[in-house]
Amino acid sequence: MEAKIEKSQAKRRRIPVQAQMAIVWMGIYLFLKFFIKPPLPSSVIFMYMTMTSIGLLMYVSVYEDVLQAFKGPIVDFLRGDQLRTGSWRAARWVVLGLFPLLVGWQTYSSTAPSDQPPAENRTIHPAPPGEFVGLSNPVPNTPENVMTGKGLFAALCSPCHGNFDGKGPAARGFNPPPANFVDPGTIAQLQESYVFWRIKTGGVGLSVEGMPWKSAMPRWEVELKDEQIWKIIMGEYDGAGHKPRTWE
Amino acid sequence: MRRQLDCLSWRREMMKNRRKMWSVGGTAGAVLVACAVASGAAWAQESVAVRAVLVSSVPDDPAAAAWNSSVAAQFPLSPQVHWATRILEVTAKDVKVRGLHDGKQVAILLEYDDPTQDPDDAAAIEFMVGDKKAHFAHGQPMAQVEGGSVNIWFWKNKDSKALDMNAKGFGTLKVQDQQDVKGKGVYQDGKWKVVFSRALATGDAENDAQFNPGEFINIAFAVWDGKKDPASGELKEKGSQKAVSSWWYFRAEPQPDYSAYLYAALAIGLALGFQFVLIRKLKKGQSA
Structure with missing residues (x-):
């Protein structure tokens, strides 16, 4: 029995904590986005995902070893000097290049003046008198x-x-x-x-x-x-x- | 033996790399989905609108080359069936609309098919006036909503001019004392091109639609084929018997605003600075 538990724990450990978090995060997002009918408004999904993110961050920060397992590869990747293969170094530069572009794009989208007509949320069957x-x-x-x-x-x-x-x-x-x-x-x-x-x-x-x-x-x-x-x-x-x- | 050891270390390296790929790939995926969630509101639904392009001067000639700088919006037309006297079939099926403005004057070009040129051929543009919503059929009274009036610009071939009018329900159409709108029509190859022009703003916000660059206002169209019925000699389309459109949107385009590019460049600079400081700090932490 104990051997079984150890085996399953070892198996779980084989999936890095970052990937576990990403899978949980995306799973919850896809569930909220596509499985709940009628569809939830994007503002509600955003709220739930913020709570999910906070929950996941609490999960990794509770135990020191989980925190280290979470932080370690990210710090190594960002620092770059311990990356052995050329493809990892290239991936690091891609991430470092994409992040500022993404921030720039988000800033542009939120500050650019809208050229779309007002959204019309018409109720097809409003309540009768x-x-x-x-x-x-x-x-x-x-x-x-x-x-x-x-x-x-x-x-x-x-x-x-x-x-x-x-x-x-x-x-x-x-x-x-x-x-x-x-x-x-x-x-x-x-x-x-x-x-x-x-x-x-x-x-x-x-x-x-x-x-x-x-x-x-x-x-x-x-x-x-x-x-x-x-x-x-x-x-x-x-x-x-x-x-x-x-x-x- | 040495080969076996090499193979084992290579496999270990592969496993390590795979784990790293999992973690970084998964995190990058989550970041991308997070961005998609955050920017979801920016993907607004698209509606059809006439956009009056900013030009140096507004033409009153329907054939002027300046019209090519404006992309035409096309709107379907229906017979007017909302109110008696109705009509069940009309000649014009669609109207193409372009707009231009120069910061002072606005011009709107209507283009539609009409197989014959007749003295009673006519076209009109309708706008909501002020902040109150008005029904598209001449501002008909609404039971549960206090409606506003509509401003109608009406052009008729035989009059060779446009009239500036108001209505608040069928039977209330009134020609304004102050006429601000110009109209000119040209018929060629089975097609009418009619230009309406006016100042963007007038001193009469109670009766006239006002065009503030950058602001969307509601617009609708009507067309009358002035052809007479050969048997009765009566006009087939007249008064409320006309081709009509629903409400759509019109906007005089504002001066180009480049501030968003400036903010984006600033944000990129800040993000680069943040990355630089963070990596520097991480490297220092490593060496300490």
């Missing part, structure tokens, strides 16, 4: 009503929303583009009540985080009766092959 929460479709879901809804959709919505896929002939100039109802990320995730709000009050009805000034969605309450809007919703779900989201 209270009066549009929990409404249920008052129109019976009959084949006739679905057909009427589809007819209204074809006449009024399809120029932009196309065949429920957001690719109508009038869609090309609009930013944000018209919603694609076939996509599982749109009406399939929404309740009928929410869709009713979006159709009735249009783009100008959005809250500030939805950037209403950019949306081309008409304010259909000016031209349609509520009943017609509910029928369009039925036609939309049927045509896109989705069911409205419910609380159950």
